[in-house]
Amino acid sequence: MKKLNLKVAVIVGLLMTGTFVNCTKTKEKTTNTVAETIEISTTNLEEKTAVESRSPIVFITGYDKGDNKFYSSARTFFKEKQYQIVEDAYSLEEVINWMNKNVTENPYGEVHIVSHSNPWKGMSLETVINGERITAETLQRDSENQLIPQLKDGITENTKIVFHSCGLGKNTKLMQKLKKSFSAKEAPQVVASPYYNVFGGEFSNHYLAKPYYVFYPTANSPGKTDLSKEIARKYPNEREIEWFAALTNERERYIGEPYTFQFNVPITWEFDYHNSDNEIPTFETEEALMDWIANDEDLAKELNNLDIPVEKFRWRWNVKNSKLTVKGKSTVLCVLKPLTKPYGDLQHIKPDTNNKRLYAMK
Structure with missing residues (x-):
């Protein structure tokens, strides 16, 4: 059988109802005193049960x-x-x-x-x-x-x-x-x-930024010009970012300036064909491997969950004994657009x- 492994934060109450009929003034005064005493006791109890939270x-x-x-x-x-x-x-x-x-x-x-x-x-x-x-x-x-x-x-x-x-x-x-x-x-x-x-950050010790992503097979970048066109097509409603400038900028040089950093997303799949009726597949080219992945329902589902197209990975494979190991790696360029106030002096949103x-x- 094929075996798949993917790594990829006492309230006390007193209700007194009814009307005291045929009561003397002395009795009325005594009743009020008892009620006041209970009310004071209740307040003190509430104060005692309120516990202060710890510092952050x-x-x-x-x-x-x-x-x-x-x-x-x-x-x-x-x-x-x-x-x-x-x-x-x-x-x-x-x-x-x-x-x-x-x-x-x-x-x-x-x-x-x-x-x-x-x-x-x-x-x-x-x-x-x-x-x-x-x-x-x-x-x-x-x-x-x-x-x-x-x-x-x-x-x-x-x-x-x-x-x-x-x-x-x-x-x-x-x-x-x-x-x-x-x-x-x-x-x-x-x-x-x-x-x-x-x-x-240079302008704030802590701020938030909105991310935008574009991918390419690791070590096989098509170049910033093509990537800027691709990310512009991906986010057509974002008209404030000049994508080529953002992709070539590594830091926020003025408040709110978009910039880019990158990281890799690796995939490792292992298939054990020991005691399997199927033969270990062989691939002559990376394109043949990608076709095999795209036609496999389970693997296609895994990639769909990642939301990174199969062609955006650099694929490698090897066979040892009865085990086929497939590895893919995609480089992610993440453009960050710092969140700034829409009015007043230009500054980051707290x-x-x-x-x-x-x-x-x-």
Whole structure:
């Protein structure tokens, strides 16, 4: 048989009804005194049961590689806000274990989780220590296998789990599963933006940007001119961006200027033909392999879920014993357009987690 593996946040009441008939003035005065006493006692009880939430906590769940300063810039941003910083927690398992070990009589308020993310590879945050990146599928699987610890306490309906993970707000399925993972006796609010989070910008320490994508087979770029024409056709309603300039620009040189960064999306498929009635297919060219992929219902579905055309990958394959391994890699050029105020002085829109236009909430 073919075997497919794809890696790719006591009210006490007293009701007194009826009319006192034939009561003396003394009795009326006594009744009022009792009611006032109960009212005062109730107020004091309410004050005692109101518990203040803890100060904000931030989990920096990764470390920077190369010139990317995402995590270090986020750390600086939150330190300036005097938030408690937690480092060396690179998995959901470690985050939840830390929260269980550090629970107090005061419930968690805002819990910020900083993690790289993109629509194709999921979050950089692992499910468990040395596990896979978090996606809706990996989180579901590891939760069902009881590998993810349970939060024991410290969560209320007012707890807000804020994910600073690019584009996560669009993934409602994953956000729902994350909310379940962070629920204890009560369920928290889980908040994430559909936009990209940018920390350490030249003009703002933290802002949001709208992404636009164009793809090409890794190491086989058609050139910026052809790519600019392609992305213009893909987003015909976006008329404020000069695409060629954006694709050749690597940073925001003035407030709101679009710019581009790139990353790769890899695919690995393994097919074991041991004890299979089918023969291992052979391919003379990359085009023949792409035709085989396009004609396979399961593989075509996988690519359709990624929303990257088969021809936008560079494909390689090899056969060892009874196993066929197919690898594809696509380079993504992501154009970011910083969100700016539509009126007044030119400035970035403040990333307000209470703003439903900027953040999705579950």
